[in-house]
Each structure stands twice: as C-alpha cells, then as structure tokens.
Amino acid sequence: MPDEDARLLRELHDQHAQAVWRYVVHLTGDRAMADDVVQETLLRAWRKPAVLDQSQQSARAWLFTVARNIVIDDKRSAHSQHEFGTDTLPERPSQDDGADAVLDAWLVSDALAELSDEHRAVIVHAYYGGRSIAEISRELDIPEGTVKSRLHYGLRAMRLALQERGVTER
Incomplete structure (x- = not known):
C-alpha cells in the first residue's frame, strides 16, 4: 500500500x-x-x-x-438461521456413565469378529487372558514363533478393521 x-x-x-x-x-x-x-x-x-x-x-x-x-x-x-447462542454450557455428566466403555467394547468385538479364528484366538488369549507367548503356545498347541506371527498379523488386521469403523489412532 x-x-x-x-x-x-x-x-x-x-x-x-x-x-x-x-x-x-x-x-x-x-x-x-x-x-x-x-x-x-x-x-x-x-x-x-x-x-x-x-x-x-x-x-x-x-x-x-x-x-x-x-x-x-x-x-x-x-x-445465523440455524444456530443460536447460549450463555450456559450443556451439562457434563458428573461421573463416567460407562457409555464410552460399552461403545469401545462393541467396536472391538465387531473388529475381532472379522479376524480369522487363528488370529482371534491368539489375540483373545494374549490381551483378554493376559497370557504370555509361551502359555499361548502350550494352550493352543502351536509353536511360539507362530503365536508371535499370528499376534502381529492379527493386530494389523484388527487395526484396519477398527479404522474402517472410524476409529483413529491418538
């Protein structure tokens, strides 16, 4: 100027x-x-x-x-036609009502259902059962290397299934 x-x-x-x-x-x-x-x-x-x-x-x-x-x-x-202002914010729940946990569990359950039986079994034993690689190997009667491989590829498939449902990494 x-x-x-x-x-x-x-x-x-x-x-x-x-x-x-x-x-x-x-x-x-x-x-x-x-x-x-x-x-x-x-x-x-x-x-x-x-x-x-x-x-x-x-x-x-x-x-x-x-x-x-x-x-x-x-x-x-x-x-301006469709919005209006307010001086008060909407109420927030004072305590966790558990709805988020239920929805998360539902998403995970849906994603698990898409996995192969072998991948699902290894993931469930490891994450829900809290078992080690050696324990999973004994319980499912498969080699430890196979457990590690199925766990790796199962988690990858799980991540993709969750992304398809709109879940993003933080």
Whole structure:
C-alpha cells in the first residue's frame, strides 16, 4: 500500500470507525460482532481505493452502507438461521456413565469378529487372558514363533478393521 493510501485509510479509521462501531452495536446489540463488521468494512475500503479519495461525507456514507450490508448478509446466512447462542454450557455428566466403555467394547468385538479364528484366538488369549507367548503356545498347541506371527498379523488386521469403523489412532 502506498504511503498516501495508508495515511488516508488511517485517517478514515480515526474519523469514522467509532461511529460505524456504535451504529453496528445499535443494529445488532453485539459488541464482538461490531468489531468484526468494522474491521471487514475498513478492509473493503482498503480494497477499493476510490473510497479513500472521496470526500469525508461520502466516504462516511459508504462505510455505513457497507457495514449495514454486512450485518444484513450475516443475518441472512445459514449459520445465523440455524444456530443460536447460549450463555450456559450443556451439562457434563458428573461421573463416567460407562457409555464410552460399552461403545469401545462393541467396536472391538465387531473388529475381532472379522479376524480369522487363528488370529482371534491368539489375540483373545494374549490381551483378554493376559497370557504370555509361551502359555499361548502350550494352550493352543502351536509353536511360539507362530503365536508371535499370528499376534502381529492379527493386530494389523484388527487395526484396519477398527479404522474402517472410524476409529483413529491418538
């Protein structure tokens, strides 16, 4: 921005921003929105250098018109039509109701059902039974290397099955 344009924009801000802000607060009752509208109005003035060259009276009228149009556009927008603000936040449960644990168990159970019998057996013995590789090997009568391999590939398949259900890694 040339120095002259910057000076004119600063002058425009100094002379009219407060009046435009009060006007928007009067229209909306929302001080935060008024800040945003004034900023957007001045941004539009900066993008349209012809406004900077106008007389003070016509520049002021242009600023008020633009601010009013921004407020109208915001009120007509979808977010304004379908959302409403509130001063109170929704209540959060004071204690864990266990719903998350139930849903997690359901997801894991569904994912386990997709695995082969061999992979599922090794995972269930290791994670739900708390057994070591050697114990799983003895109980399922398979070599320890096979237990490790099935555990590795079973967990990979499990991860994919969970990702298909929308579960992501943290």
